[in-house]
Amino acid sequence: xxxxxxxxxxxxxxxxxxxxxxxxxxxxxxxxxxxxxxxxxxxxxxxxxxxxxxxxxxxxxxxxxxxxxxxxxxxxxxxxxxxxxxxxxxxxxxxxxxxxxxxxxxxxxxxxxxxxxxxxxxxxxxxxxxxxxxxxxxxxxxxxxxxxxxxxxxxxxxxxxxxxxxxxxxxxxxxxxxxxxxxxxxxxxxxxxxxxxxxxxxxxxxxxxxxxxxxxxxxxxxxxxxxxxxxxxxxxxxxxxxxxxxxxxxxxxxxxxxxxxxxxxxxxxxxxxxxxxxxxxxxxxxxxxxxxxxxxxxxxxxxxxxxxxxxxxxxxxxxxxxxxxxxxxxxxxxxxxxxxxxxxxxxxxxxxxxxxxxxxxxxxxxxxxxxxxxxxxxxxxxxxxxxxxxxxxxxxxxxxxxxxxxxxxxxxxxxxxxxxxxxxxxxxxxxxxxxxxxxx
Ligand SMILES: Cc1cc2nc3c(=O)[nH]c(=O)nc-3n(C[C@H](O)[C@H](O)[C@H](O)COP(=O)(O)OP(=O)(O)OC[C@H]3O[C@@H](n4cnc5c(N)ncnc54)[C@H](O)[C@@H]3O)c2cc1C
Numbered sequence: 001x002x003x004x005x006x007x008x009x010x011x012x013x014x015x016x017x018x019x020x021x022x023x024x025x026x027x028x029x030x031x032x033x034x035x036x037x038x039x040x041x042x043x044x045x046x047x048x049x050x051x052x053x054x055x056x057x058x059x060x061x062x063x064x065x066x067x068x069x070x071x072x073x074x075x076x077x078x079x080x081x082x083x084x085x086x087x088x089x090x091x092x093x094x095x096x097x098x099x100x101x102x103x104x105x106x107x108x109x110x111x112x113x114x115x116x117x118x119x120x121x122x123x124x125x126x127x128x129x130x131x132x133x134x135x136x137x138x139x140x141x142x143x144x145x146x147x148x149x150x151x152x153x154x155x156x157x158x159x160x161x162x163x164x165x166x167x168x169x170x171x172x173x174x175x176x177x178x179x180x181x182x183x184x185x186x187x188x189x190x191x192x193x194x195x196x197x198x199x200x201x202x203x204x205x206x207x208x209x210x211x212x213x214x215x216x217x218x219x220x221x222x223x224x225x226x227x228x229x230x231x232x233x234x235x236x237x238x239x240x241x242x243x244x245x246x247x248x249x250x251x252x253x254x255x256x257x258x259x260x261x262x263x264x265x266x267x268x269x270x271x272x273x274x275x276x277x278x279x280x281x282x283x284x285x286x287x288x289x290x291x292x293x294x295x296x297x298x299x300x301x302x303x304x305x306x307x308x309x310x311x312x313x314x315x316x317x318x319x320x321x322x323x324x325x326x327x328x329x330x331x332x333x334x335x336x337x338x339x340x341x342x343x344x345x346x347x348x349x350x351x352x353x354x355x356x357x358x359x360x361x362x363x364x365x366x367x368x369x370x371x372x373x374x375x376x377x378x379x380x381x382x383x384x385x386x387x388x389x390x391x392x393x394x395x396x397x398x399x400x401x402x403x404x405x406x407x408x409x410x411x412x413x414x415x416x417x418x419x420x421x422x423x424x425x426x427x428x429x430x431x432x433x434x435x436x437x438x439x440x
Pocket of ligand 1: 006007008009010011012030031032033036037038039040054055056058225226227228255256257260284287331334379382408409417418419420422
């Protein structure tokens, strides 16, 4: 059986790996870029070592990721580290990662602290599926009720606004619930710092290993090729056209963002495709800076300041020290923006200049001379906008076209997109295909 996989990100490589282990299945992965990994791909920093375009950490509940690390024999590459979290509020940087930090946080009254702590504890102690109770509730209404008005104003509201911009008031509480649940589970003891994981070599280590296994199993990976059209015959997939070349397949799996998938099937008429059109995504723009000094002790720094429109500052080397940097540090500064916004298209040097200004507000000692090099990365489809009622629009993996399957971060709701969940999607689509073959 011949399987064509569109997209060489984590989902495409995972499904390619699982299917290529089956006898009689021949997989080919098509990737539009010259490098594999999609949102989790890397670049050569200063033309030298590879570093991720965006920061990636592993959480202890990331079972599909951890199982794949084992299956690929990468256990020795996995490291766990206790990391610090900070909060910049009212012109001051506060530690904000443990219950003790919360008790010391001078901007909350004693009652605010109790409410906030209990709010996290209640979510953390619930079953993973309890999010369903919050699916039709607005996050902006549920959060003040769950954590108190003050905590909402200082902690949650800025997070929602920075992640979803003008959509923040319509986001489902289920999304926030699941995010707090996943991160809460990364801390096993109440007074413990958050323990996060990373691979030596970053996410690229698993990307390379997956690609290597696929090739060893007889699969093919074609880079620098953009799929433009999926062709059918009698409501069954037949061919993919990539850069003018036609390839025949029994099964086609799209792992690319749904708005791009819709371009490949633009003449199909079925409510499935109409439903897909209703979901929107927001883009990300992220500055990656190599600094000669450490910006702060935190891995993750949340920002609650209306003058600073950033989603946070992530000092990646406080998690993964990247020894090849010889003591330099890596700081990521993400900002979520609609891809059609003016800010998204500003020239890189303007963006970097603007962000330097924000960094100086947060750490007045910071100055331009700390920067060894800086890069700006953008992706148009970085985050599904999961508004209230989002569940009704989630597409099924098996499309109404015979032999055509789709994976997308939309299907992860209420979980936020993550490497582990994309691996999970790869597993699910493999199971569906194998089950379908057995029934034939
Ligand atoms: C800023 C940021 C931070 C993140 N941090 C974390 C984190 O800390 N931990 C974590 O677990 N996850 C994190 N993630 C999420 C993680 O990166 C994604 O969930 C995951 O990489 C998605 O993989 P995917 O394969 O589903 O999609 P994608 O990565 O989008 O892959 C799709 C691939 O398809 C290719 N493609 C598109 N169109 C075509 C076409 N027509 N023909 C051929 N190829 C095509 C693209 O080039 C891409 O390679 C983060 C994401 C972002 C944006």
